[in-house]
Every structure is written in C-alpha cells, then in structure tokens.
Amino acid sequence: MTKKNNILTLLALITTNCYAQDNHISLSKDLRADNYSMQPIHMQSRWAKDVNPANALKEYPRPQMVRKSWQNLNGLWEYVITDSKNSIPTNYEGTILVPYPIESALSGVQKSLTPDQRLWYKRNIQNPILAKGERLLLHFGAVDWQATLFVNKKEVGQHSGGYQNFSFDITDYLQPGNNELLVKVYDPTDQGPNPHGKQVLNPANIYYTPSSGIWQTVWIEKVPTTHIINIKTTPDIDKGLLNINVNTANEANDLKIEVTAKASGKIVSIKKLLLSSVQQAYKEAASEIFSMTIPNAHLWSPDDPFLYDLSIKLVRGTKTVDQVESYFGMRKINIQKDEKGIDRIFLNNKYTYNLGTLDQGFWPEGLYTAPTDEALAFDIKAIKSMGFNTIRKHIKIEPERWYYHADKMGMLVWQDFVNPPHSLPEGSRQIFEKEMQETMDQLHNHPSIVTWVLFNERWGAYDQKRLTEWVENYDSSRIVNGHTGELLYVNNELRDPSDSPWISSNMTDVHAYPNPMNAPAQPGKARALGEFGGVGVPVPSHEWNDLQGWGYIQVTPAELKGKYEMMTKHLKQLEAEGLSASIYTQPFDVEGEENGLLTYDRAIIKIPINEIRDINKALVNQTKAFALDPQFVIAENIDINDNDSKYEAFLNQYEKGKRDSAFLRRLTLISLRKKDQPRATQFGNDYINILKEPYSKENLTFIRQITRTSKDKGFELFRTQSEKVNTILGENQAEGEVKQIINTEEISPYISGDNAHPDWDAIQQRVINKYGSLGEEFILGKRMLYYWIVTKDWNNFAKYYVLYFEKALKHSEYHINNASWTLFEHADNPKVLEFAANVMKYNIETFDQSPEAYDTYANLLYKLKKSNEAIQWEEKALYLKRDSPDEKEFVDALEKMKKGIPTWPENKN
Template sequence: MEIALKNKSLIGEFITSITFMFLLSPVGYAQQQWKMQALQMQSKWSKEVDIEHPHNVYPRPQMIRSDWYNLNGLWDYTITKFSSPLPTNYSGKVLVPYPIESALSGVKKSLLPDEILWYRQSFNMSKIKFNKRLLIHFGAVDYKATVYINNKEVGSHEGGYTNFSFDITNYIMEGENEIIVKVLDPTDAGVGPHGKQVLRPENIYYTATSGIWQSVWMEFIPEISISSLKIKPDVDNSKLYLQVNLMGKANDYSLEAIAKASGKLVCKHSSGTSRITTNKDTSYSSSFSLPIKNMHLWSPNDPYLYDLKIRLLYKGELVDEVESYFGMRKVEIKKDSSGIDRIFLNNTYTFNLGTLDQGYWPEGLYTAPTDEALAYDIKIIKEMGFNTIRKHIKVEPARWYYYADYYGILVWQDFVNPNQGLPPGAKQAFEKQTKETIDQLFNYPCITTWVLFNERWGAYDQQRLTEWIKKNDSTRLINGHSGEMLYVNEQLRQPSENPYASSDMADVHSYPNPMNAPYLPNKARVLGEFGGIGVPVPGHQWDDLTGWGYIQATPKELLSKYEHFIKLLGTLEKKGLTASIYTQPFDVEGEENGLLTYDRSIIKIPIKRLRQLHATLTNLDTSSIDISKLVLPKTLDINDTDERFPHLLQEFKSGRQDSCFLRRLVLMALRLKDQENATLVGNQYLNSLTNVFLKDNLNFIQHITSTSRDSGFKMFSTDSIKISKIIGRASVISTLKKVIISEEISPFLNNLSDSTREIINHNIQQKYSEFGRQLLNEELLGHYWNVKDWDNFSKYYVIYFGESKHKSKYNINNASWQLFQHCNDHRVLHFAAEIAKYNIERFDKSPNSLDTYANILYKIGKSQEALKWQEKAVVASNNNKKILNNYNKMKKGEPTWSK
C-alpha cells in the first residue's frame, strides 16, 4: 500500500476559509542566494535537492490532511552571542531543513554552546476568517527552539529529536507576517541527549548538528479537530484498538473510523467522544476497537498495510478528516520447540538479522538530501538480505518509519542516550524525550524493540526505566541495555553485577568476532553489535587520513572475513542466539567499516553474495517487494589497491591531473615510502586546488609535507600567520619542525662532535634564523638526555630553558629532576631552581614538582628553605614514600641525589 502524499497548491485548489500566499522568490533567485558548501564527498541525491522546496512531501504519513504548506527552503539566518536580543540584521541564507553545520545548508558553520542561531522567514496572509486554526509544525530542532510570530513569543520546546507544534492563529495578521526561530544547542556542554555528536575535540564522534534538521510546515485545522491517534494492533483477537484525541471542546461530536484493505472496506465504526479531565486541563478523546476479519499480517516478507481514515463529525456534518494506515503484527519472547527463548513475530520464530544504521549523510549530516534518499537506505538494506535495522542513537523523520513500514523491515529503535556526564537536569531531559519518542513513534508497526541504553552511556536506574517503558508500551520488546557487556577481541571491558534487569533480552557487543549473550531464563539472547571491518575505498572517503574500523582489511580479505562471521552466527544461532546486529551498513565520516561507502555509491561485497549469506539465517523473500527502481551501487573492485601504484603513476605522467586522483596518488606514494614521487604529485595536487586555505585542505597539506621540496613547506613558512588562524599555530609549527629536524638535525645526531654541532648551527640559522636555532637547541637537549651525556645535557638545559621555559616541548619537572640527579655545577643548579620555581608558579603544583624544587634547593645549600618546600610536598602527596624518604634525608643532612 502506497499512500499518496501530496502538497496541494494553495492557489485555485485551496478550499478552507483561510487563504494565504507565501512571498515566493523569482525563478532562479534561490540558486543565486545559495550554494552547497565544499566537501570532500557527496551522494548522488545532493544534486537533486529542490532548493525552492526541499523535502516537498507531506511530513506526517500517519495523519494526513490536505491543507498544508511546506516551509522548507531558504530562510535568513544569523549567529549571535547568548545574551543577544532578537536580531534586526541577518548574515545570509540557510537552506532549511539542513543543519547549519552541513554543506547542504549553504552555511557549514559550527554553533558553539555560548551562541544563538536565529532563523527568519516571512509570509503574506490575506482574507482571514476565524473558523479555522493555523498550526506551525517542526519535525525536529536541535536542541532548544523558541518560536516568535511577529516578534511575539509563541512557545518553546527542548529536545533535539522529537517534533512539536504551535497554534499561531492568534499571532498572525493580514498582510506580511514574520516567523523567527531562536535555537540554543550546547550539545555535550548542555544537559540534554545529543547522541553521537560532540563538540569537545577530545570526545568527537561525528560532526555536531544544530538547528532545524527536519521539515517545517503549516497546516489548517478546524476549531474542533483531531489532534493525534494511538493505534494498537491485537493480532490474537483480530482487533485494532484506536484512541483518537481531539483538540477543542468536542461536545456532541462523533467519530467515524474506516479501515480498508487494497481499496476494499474491512470495517467501519462510529463512536461518540469522551470528556477526559486531568489536573491540568480538560480534553476529549474516543477509544474503541475495530474488528479485522481475515487478517493480513504485516512482516518483512509481506509488509501489508491497511488504509485508515478517521472522520470527525458534528451532527452528521464532516468537520475534520485525516488519513492514516496500520499494520497487524505482534512480537514476543517465546520458547521454540527445543525450549529456547526466541523472538517470535506473529507467532513465528524470526531471527532478527540486522545492521546498525546511524542515519548520517555526507552533505546533510542528520538530514538526508531528499525524500528518495531517505527511502533508499531502507531499500538497500533490505536488498542486502537484512530483515532488521537497529536505528542507532537517533530518531528519524516520520517518513523514514513509513518507508520501513512500507518496504518491510523490523526496527530496533534506540532512545537517544542521556548526556553521559549526567549533569544536573540530564536525567529529567532524557526521560522527557524518551516519553516523547515513545508517543511519537508508537503507531509504526515496523518498530518491534525499544533499546533503552547503549554500552552504559549515561546509564542509570536501568531496571526502573525498563519497567517504566514497558508500562508505557506493552506491545514491543524492551532491550534494557544493548552492550551491557562489551567484548573487544573476546576480552570483557567491565563486568556487570545485575545485567538486563527486567529486560526482554540479554545483549552483548563483541568486536570483531560474534559471540553469544549469557543464558538468562525467559530472555532472548542477542548480539547487539559485532563486526566493524574497516575497508577504505579511495575516492569515497570522508577522511582519507584517519579512516577507522575495529579491524582493518583489504578489499580481497573482506569477503572471507564476513563469510566467517556469518558462519559463526549460524553456529551461535543453533546454541540460542536469536538476533544479531552488524556494524554497519554505511561508512560514517571517519568510520570506514560500512558495507557501503558513506556516499552510498560503492558496495564492498557483491550484493548477490550478501543475500545468499544472509538467507542462511532468515527466510527473507525480497522478491515480493517492489524495488525494481532501486539503483544498485557499484561493487568494489577488489584489485584497486596500492599494487596499482606503478600504473596510476604512469597515468599521472601521461597527463592525468584531476585532484581526487592526485590526492589518492600522493597518499599511495607516502605509504610506499616513495618520497620523490610523493613530492612530485603532492606539489601538483596543491596547484590543482582552487582554495588552499580551507581547513580540510590545510590539514591534508600538513599531512603530505615531509621535505623542504614540498610546496606545503614553503606555504607554511611564508603564510604561517594566515594558516595559524585556520588550523592553529601548533599545527603550523609542528609541520615546519618535522621537516627541519628530518633534514637538518636528525642525520647528524649519531655522529655529533663539537665541530659538527657548530656546522649544523651555522647552516640552520642561515636557512631558518632564530626559529631554526631554537629548534636545534631543543633537539640537542633531548638528544643528550637520551644518550645520558649529562655534561652537555646541563649545558643545553640552561640554553633551552633560558629561552623557551614558557613554551617548552619537554616536561620542565622531568628535565629539572634529571639535572638535579646528575649535575654538580652550582651555577647551573641555581638556574634550575629558578626554572623549577617558575614551573610551580605557572604550570605544575603537583607533589612531584614541589619535591624537585625542594631537592634542588637542598643540593645548592639552601637547607631550611628546602625543608619548608619538602614539607609541602609530603602533605600534598599524602605521605608518599619516596617524597617522605627525601624529607627524612634532608633532616639528617644526607644527600638525596645519586652519587
């Protein structure tokens, strides 16, 4: 069953009593105001984005009305500091609904925790009549959104993964109207769930996303209208339970529910409305059941969906109408004929063969480029022979779940984990969003399992929350903690005292090889994650410098390793395993362990072979699914490896100059230690770049710059200030140091005499002036330290720290301790005492630093002062044995240094 999701024109076909018209841009104007920002890879759908109305399909497939308008498109945007008022000026255009950090947004800027992102859009309203209401809907805004209409605050919503709506009827006026959306997104610096997007560099998962990332749209509804549906199939009793919630005072109203199968009437039911009073308000709803005779059950092999229409009537006259759908299915844990606890779908044991889908896109990050792209992921996963998707740490747009329903795939839905540090407010924010997620996704038959926590990320009150979810939704399985026990190379990360309390499953993660979960009575044994074989595909990499997988494999090795995994799964299944989730269907940014590349253009194992392998674990029959229009990705060429370097080098010498090719070739040359050709190709690559001063380009140039003959070295030398502002001063200095050390210093260190040292000093100062001289002193200090030449070490300690104590490469305390132990020159030791004291005052007040300073004072004869500092060291170290021993020696007048 395919639901027609149409965006009706508001001119001519508009039939409600409120009419309005957006101020549409002239044809081609949007293209002049926006362009996709540069990025290293993109999917084929990025070229199909409709700039005027991206994602121009009805966003809510389970509650369709005809009178709506898509607000996606170009909005004004600006970024201000946290305390700024409503802005009057905007920085430019952003394409909604793509996150501000994405290339498709046209902006590609990070939103910092102390900043506010503002959106603005205008529309024109005329002929207002007041028997209709106007709602504005947001699919998702990350993280806190406040909405203003004509500079008046309408409302706000916290939570980056769930939808929200506001009634804006009382805020609009005839003529021009203005929408402003204010967004705060502190990501991991806040308290709310943020998934795998993290700002702090030391904790980066993937690029953070901020702002509007799902569709924005308006809808006209009657004064009394249908606000939501709750659909609950009961397979055992051939019934569908419905709860229809209403907006407004629905006295004397009635409801009509019509279910159809393939256009034929299944049943029709009429019901009155009921008044429900709570402590907060009074609302109206109606709950009833529909008999579903001759049930056609929903399953991955046969994803049959019924049409459902709900009509609201007042004294027999139609007031409101929504279209929906449902599927008849049930899921439970039961014992099979051998007494093993298994997952049963519709009373049939069904091995859940799944993959871990994270829902990221190179050009849109959290947002798929188009609706077709959104559907493609589900279709290609199904075509590979999987019957299950674990939707990992993300809540997708409603249409993703519709496609999962329509094409037939089981979904394990993760809740987005709490902020892992659990700062004050994090638990409340998590539970609020978890409840919203359950309510928002309750009606989709594809979702068979809720996953509460993942690998203990922010986990707390596991048993209480598992039972709370069951209370809110008894129709699904609860995986209370996926990866409660995590094995890497068959080593358990951390034991668990009470795993899987109240959960329907015992779940382990095991990388790379699959393994079984422990046996626990009445729980299904599942493998929540495994695999992670990393295979980079040149030309289809997000970051060709830092690609990652749990294990690395060549294209030739991948198939045999994957075949081995599936064979092991078959053995484990016979011993009680009932589900497995492979990591992962698509590469994600620097993770290159997908079965397909991040851009979805290359599959790494032939799709026919994948289907054959997976068929040994499932009875999945995708021939019944109409995916005839599915464009299959190209299969990876297993011979496209570094062994092709001579051939590709000849192509280069014959004139091939495209930048992707050159980039790959220079990395090949470096891996093969062919520096001559790495320099030759690398210099040509730099010449091919239209803008070398992009951060990504500079990071790559830094990586390939190994000699002074590389163009990058000259560039980093002459444009160091400009480059430092983009990638940081430390990166520039490290690049220059690497080359100078390898060419001017390292070759001579093994045969270093006074005369050689003078020659190096002369040459390096001529070429690199003071920078080179200071670098030489730094390297000589380290060299003499390593070879234990304490006389020269003492000499260069004074030279180096006399100039570089504020920016030392070396740990000052460690160097000073070595000097104390091995130097007897009191002039040098007096200098070392100054440096040690400076270190304490500026950088390091640790007990070891106090101990070092005290010992140097003691060695130069300042015994009383030394004892005072050593007492501080003893107290700070909580009577550390070594430090206390030095203190006792000082009191006795004994040497504390090696003789």
C-alpha cells in the same frame, strides 16, 4: 497488496502547497532559488544534484497524522551566527537552505557552530486567511538542540531536544500581511548536557561531523480550535483489537469521535463515541482510551508489510470539525520459547531471526539530513534488497518519513535512544529521560519499530535497571534491549567486564568485533549479537577521508565476500545454539569509517547484490517482499582489482603526463603507503600546485595529512601562511604541523637511542638559524622536556621552564599544571618559584579551573612563604575535590600548610 492504501495515495499526492492561494510571498532577491548553490564537496550521493530551494524535502512530513491544510516552509531562509548574547540580530550573513544542517554542504553554508555561538534563522510568511475558530500551528520536525521561536520579534516559546518534533500555536502573534519568523538555536554538540549521538566538534573514527540547527522539515498547518493533537495506536493481534488513544485540544462535550479502519480501500471496522467520554477515559487511564475490533487481521511483517488505513474525525452533528488520516499495522513482538524450550524473538507468534545491520543515518552532503525523500527511502530498500530484515537505527532518531518507509517496505527496526554525554554532566540525566519519553511517544505508532535499545556499550549509562523497567512498563508492545554491548569483545578479548549485564532486559546482548559470538543464555531473555563485523574495505575515489579509513580489521575487496560468508556460516551455528538476532556493522561507510557494505556516497557495493542475498538466505527466507525491483539501481559493483598493486602502472601514466587532481591525490597516497617518500613529495607538490582553492578546509586538511617533510610544499605553506591556515583549521594548527616536522628532521635523530649524548646548543642554534623565533620556542620546549623526563636534570629543567614559558605561555604545547607541579617539587630558587606561580595564576585565569591547578598554585605560594594566600587557594581546591577518591591528599596538604610543615618531598630538593 494489489491496491494502494488510501493513506499511501494521499501521501503521494500531498506535497508542499495546500493553501498557496493564501500565502503567495514576494521573495527578496537573497531568498530566490538562483541565489543558492551547494558548497563544494569531494563526495556526494547521486541525489544531491536534485536538491534546490524549490523542492527541498517537499513531501508531507508526518505520515501518521495527515491533514490537507498545510504549507511547507523548507527553502531559503536568512541566517547569521552570533555570540551567545540574547539580542535579536539586525543583520544577516546570507541564506541557508532549510532543513539541511548548517555544517552540511547542502545548506549552502557549511560552517561549524561552537557552543559559545548562536545560530539565527529568519524568513517571512503571509498571514493566511483563517476562518472563525481556526488556529495556525508552526511545526518543526527537529532542531538540534535548543530552539527559541520569535514571531514579529515577540518570543513565542522554547523547545529543547535535538531529535523530537514540536509545534507552536502562532495565531495570536500574527499581524496582517507579512509576518517575520525568527528561530534562535543553541547547540553545544558534545560540550553540553544534551544527547548528541555520534556528533562531536572534532570528529575522528567512530564520531562524525555535527548537524546543528534545523535539520528536518518546517511547516505551518491550519487547525480548528478544537482539534486532534495526536493519536496513539497499539495493536493486539491475539484479541484482534486495535487500542487507540486520541488526544484533543479544547474539548467540547457536543463532539463525537469517529474512527474508521480500512483494508485496501474497504471498511473493516468503525468506532463512534462521544468526545467527552474519551476525554474522561483519557484522564483516568492514558494507556487505553478505546479499542476497535479488527476482524481476521492481516498481519504486518517483513514478508508481508500490510498496512491498514485509519481515519479519525471529530464530528459535531453532521459536520466534520477536524479530520486526520493515518495508518497502522497489526503485529506482535515478544520473547517466547521455541519447540526446544529456547527463548527467542517471536514476530506474530512465530520465531523470526532478526538479521540486521547497524545504520547510522549520515549523508556526505546532508549529514543528518538525507538530500531527498527518495534517498531517505533508498537506504531501507537497499538494506532489504541485500536480504536483511532488520535495521538497528544507531543513536539517531530519523524523520517520521523514514519510519513510514520502513513500515511500508517491511523492515524490523531496533531503535536506539540517543545516549546522554558519557561524563553525565549536571542536568544530563533529566534531559535524557525527557527526550527518551518524547521519542517513544513520537514513534509509538510505527509497526516497524519492534525493539527499544536503551544504552549502547555503556555510553552515558546509569540506573540501567530502573530505566529498563520504565521503558518496558511505558510500552509493553515492544521488547527492550536494556544494554546492547554491555559486554564488548574485540578480537575475543573482553573490555571492561560488567557486574550485572542486561539487568531487567528482554535480551542478553554482546558486541564482538570482528567475528561473531553468542551472548550467554539467561532465563526469559533472547540472545542477541548487537554488533559484529566492522570489516574495512576502502574504495578509491569513494572515500570521505582517503588517509584515515577505519575498520576493526582491513581486508582487500577480493577478500570481503569470503570473510562475510564465513561470518554468516558462524551465525548459523550460533543460531542453532540459541542466537535470535545479529547486527552487522554496517550497511554504509560513514565519514572516516570504511566498514560499510556500500560506500558513503551509496555509489559502490562491495559484495555484488545477488551474492550477498544468497549468503543471507541462510538466516532469512527471502519471500516475495524481498524480491529485487528491476527498476531499483542499488550501486555499481566494486572493482576488486583496483588497489595499490596498480602503483607501477600509475607511475607509467604519470611519466606520460597524466596530471589531473584525482589521479595525483591517489598517487600521493599510494606513495605514502608504499613508504616512497621522495615520490610522495613530488606528487603531493604537483597536486598542491594545481589546486584552485588551497585554503579551503577540505584542501588544507588533506595537505596537512600528506605533509611529512620540509621539502613538501605544505610545510612552507603552513610556515609562511600560518595565520590564514589557523583561521580555517583552528588555533596553532599550522605551527603544530611545522614543529612536528622540525622535530622529525632536526631534533629526534640527534637525541634518540640509548647512547645518545645530544649537543643541545648545536641543535638549538641550527634550528633557530633555519626557523627563527618559531624554532627557538620549539627547541626551548624540547630541552625543558628532555631535562624533565629523560635526564631529570632539575637545574636545567628549571632554567628551560622559565625560558620556554617566557615565550610560549599563551600557547603552550605542554601541560602547564604538570610542568609547574614538577618545578614546585624540585626547585628552590625563589625567582624561579615566583615565575612559576605567575605562570599558574595565568593558567587558572585563562584555561584551567581544576582543583589540581588550584592545588599547584597553592603549593607554589606556600613554598614562597605566602602561607595565608596559599591556605585560601588550597581550601578552594579541597572544596572542588570534595567526595572524590583522592580528596585526602588535599586534606593532608592543607593541614601541613596550617601547621607550617613543608608540603614538598624533602628528598627531592
């Protein structure tokens, strides 16, 4: 295009303040910009430094429905974390920068939120001047997961859904002058029934840090009483039509609707009709209200991402009552047969190979939230610059502006739904289906989205046939990948075969790590490789966790290009056999995953841009729309020689006095990988000595991971400062690290091996002499475990069961129920059995309300001849175990108790 579309120009002009004259607010000292600073973080992208309270994601957040009368509420809010009680707090902990998640460094807080806590946000706004008939809407881009809004301490409403936008009409809650906005957030992350994607409270490998609370833009907007709520546009290129739904609030029969489509500023089509007929048609057939002709349609594609402007007005007489600006793309996506009769993906009636990459949408400093709009757009532009035409947006819904950038740049998007929890707890199915439909409604108008991905690798999957068919019927303008990775191959071995893969789907789709393979051919379905690759390449000084870098395989930087080129040649062969799409894992490293083509901070590209573009040309014709922007800096090229082979050179630098923290950190890690423990201890101790804040979570996490011996400084820190460490890392974390080293140095060498005859009394005395009560508790547990698992010496097992749980009941390292069941089977001493029954009673009251725990407690009571009480507990266990495969074991035990028959194996007494 030679001209910018009007909507694109308008979006460039609209920023944060469209009726500021009504909303000048005197900010308290706490909410001023000079009170904010990003939390320290060892890795950040180039855009993080540009973030401040005055410019936090200031762009208009809803490009598909633009109004001029709005105000951005991003910036500093007050916050407090409370328990789960519903009372409105009176005091606040500090300020948080909205819309960055509370766990992120950019929020200025960087604290975790647990399921039993609530996060509260507060800020004031001035009541804007509203003309007669005007309303004030408060919009949220997304809040994870459940948000309750109060205005002037009166509850306005509640919304559940961590990825969907929502709004409240707050007009009737406003008062003259200042008005208090209060938002309460509940986010159970992976502990509730809510879709949570890859967020988990304890992230590792393919799961990441949570993003709780407000994580997309908050804004207010003036609208007339009768106004446009939303629009839905669906192109039909075969008929040259744009089908349009318009949903309005407070219909009035004297209003007309006027819709104007423009191409590069020139009107190409106008549609006018009475609003009442629109409303009637909407009630009868929500899938189509009216159509407008788009003559000689200029089609949208990655090769030519042409967008039309769309203006929608509500008109009374000659006066415009409400108006929104939007845009649309004319494109078609479906499955057709090519000239050889192979079912393939067709874009605009032309076969188009979908060469994609798996984009997670995480940022080191912002987690779910990109630091700036430029950063948000960067990811798409970088991926297209590398020669890809497709992004699979993986188990995350992005802000509307991400899809706007994809529309504008020309990127095909496979949009994953955010899966329900794997275990499908009560209520999770209904929540998933509600959020799935809301996601489809929210993103429907974006031409870039060509595929809905229902389930990923069976995560939380259920009713696949029904849901796949529902998605296809609800949105026939896109293709549906009902289950990507229904068959998952790792190193050519199939995990968990499926009986009916891809049922009702438009695709057959396999995942294969690391090397590509084809999905089976099925009539009417395109064949797709939904994930492959996962090739790990760590980049020193650009790692989230430099101890736990992960990939399906690891290669050196020098080997990566050859590996990727070989995979692409293989893809070309598979394409000739019928493959229509492939998704490489992944464009960017994400936290512990180091299998990106760029590092997590987007600072280093692991295959030079021109080289990876040349490789990808085998599958995508790189037209002018793929041309490199000379002003666009993607990243520095990786130094293929910067690896552990530099160890000797680094040792020389150390001997000459180099002692900066980054150098010592890296030197410590290389020493560990080289299994040079004495030097690792020396360098690690030097590193800890120069830390200004050793008790930050980041530093303690690293110290824990390099602490391997009792000579390491971290060992003494965890042993002597356990309470302080546990406050930051979690309960019993410090003691756990100390015990692991005690075991390695003082116990394992003396009890290992086939011919070992440990002198346990000598070991115990030595450990107690060195480590006092902590060592005593630990050695008692190890003795219990040894007699239990290794020698099956049941008398000594019972003795040390009692001695251990007398000291460690409240923080046992061993599974209480398992140990107590073994004791029940093998002990006869009434005092020991009574002690075990009390242990189980505490366990049930404090930790474990499982049917298995109830069963163990019941059997202990029964063996103690407390039959009536035992039967009551066994009945409780059976009630919890009903309809499960091993229910019969509980039924048998209950019957024996009622008949007075022993429930324990006689041959084991």
